[in-house]
Amino acid sequence: MTTPTQFPLPPHFNLNKIGEVYRVPYQQRASEAEAWTKQHNILPASTDKTRICLLLIDVQNTFCIPDFELYVGGKTGTGAVDDNQRLCAFIYRHLGIITKIIPTLDTHTAMQIFHPIFWINANGEHPTPAATNITPTDIEQGIWQVNPAVANSVTGDYELLKKQAFHYVKQLSQDGKYPLTVWPYHSMLGGIGHALVSAVEEAIFFHSISRKTQAQFELKGENPLTENYSILRPEVLIGFDDKPIGQKNKNLIQQLLNYDAVIIGGQAKSHCVAWTIDDLLTEIQQVDSTLTKKIYLLEDCTSPVVVPGVVDYTEQANATFAKFAAAGMHIIKSTEWVIGNW
Template sequence: MNTQTSKLPIPPHFNPTKVGEVWRVLYQDIAATAETWAKQQNIPPASLDKTRVCLLLIDVQNTFCIPGFELFVGGQSGTAAVDDNLRLCEFIYHNLGKITTIIPTLDTHTAMQIFHPIFWVNANGEHPTPAATNITPADIDNGIWKVNPAVANSVTNGDYELLEKQAYHYVNQLSQEGKYPLIVWPYHSILGGIGHALVSSVEEAIFFHCIARQSQTQFELKGENALTENYSILRPEVLFGFDQSPLAQKNTKLIKQLLEYDVVIIGGQAKSHCVAWTIEDLLTEIKQVDATLANKVYLLEDCTSPVVVPGVVDYTEQADVSFARFAEAGMHIIKSTEVIPLGDTPR
């Protein structure tokens, strides 16, 4: 049972100076260490937990969290994601005996997707500048940007007219639903690449938890659909195509799981985008079932940071407004150093 009220010590293998680096996790060594550690600290298998606690980690991947990678979340400090992940690793180790399941999400992309430069061209055949270009319905209407005909072969089996209709519908839906306009991002989280992988120190902590608590890590992928963004792990930005046929689907299985846990703790990157979108969608699902379920959600405010591009854009205020709304709905905004009140309430 997860009855521990005090924090566990951090295992000696954890090296806080390596959180901002990429390196290979020595699985066999860590597994042996984790089993020994569980015995020394009297950490029971997660299957015995009466209070079931889920730690949902949003996109804690190299592409967002390692300096020099494509979409490093530097925040206002310039080192935000690294600092966040240091605290996150310590949180996992300190609360090892309380966390039942860890669910990391993985932003997962290929090159030819609607938010990558190759998808769009101007009259001169040039691609938009990533991170500095938004595409609106007016941009398409005025011929500023159009779908690159060459990608139709890979995305819609050569049907360029269909691709144009889907792309325009998508951009128009974002506008009508009051969402962020289509942002052209740098190529990132490319499936099979180093950027797609979890941050090494976090991966090590997650694997350590998996072995110590004998609880399989549950990886959740998002973002593979070529014709929609997927900030939230729970649903893509747009569900239906121009002809109202299904374009993508909600992650109904995960939604059901999260609603069934006794406690859901959320951290990751970026606070202003994928984290906020996921929490927003979770809150929407909660309100449809029982608004008081928001009280079981805890947001690790010091393990997440907003997108900030100095001199270009700063989403700090938007992120803070979203989190204030989540708190008003009953969710708890906490720091990773706080003791989470987990009693042994039966499910």
């Protein structure tokens, strides 16, 4: 196995700004990237004989910047910031061999099934976000019910919406998925939380200019009737009436299967990262199980959801990654990544 050619970190890269929100000076960075390309003889991505994709899951302010809505602090409390320091360095050091970067963007509006406004109790109160899971029993016993006031914005029919919501919660339980969690309003479309972390966006832009290749932004989570942890499919595909709620991202699935290597990092290890990889594993096993060997998981560029005193998904995340490794995927650190005999 051979170690990839690693480039130095460019002068503009500042580890101390990873946890900040700032404006990327695009024109300046573009000029610097052009000069960097000449200095280090970096070829266009179109010339790559080995095509490598870097899939970045939800590296957005809402998950990665302290004091934002769903900051993924992990066990240390600084998880996502530390992860992104390593992730940015990984992009810059492997600038010449990453063919395509695909960032996903969790994308939400107010009236969605996992937001507080969607549910009320007998007193008309909304559930406490991040501390409330809703089960079929909760709905049957009247502990939580769909808020009639949101029906007009979602389906236009309250009775239909109630049936759909109950079916959804029951389906999650039957499929062995996490119960419906009521999350704080987050990744709101048009808001600053929806944006990529500034330092990561800057690295992606620098890569695009240096390699003459467009980053491919993939949105997920817009559907008001289902969660969408995975970029490859929503949590539930079919509604109570056997009609589709959502659909798989078939184009992206096929695209990922066609790369020589797919490297994955982002947030959170226990949720959107785990669900995406799990769905990718399912697709691989339906085609050719040996394809798992070309999947590389950047374990030091992802952290689990940990809310001190409330919930800790560390063990579940580690168990899930162990399953991926057993299936043939490579669990690696950003400083250790190597290319096989290509």
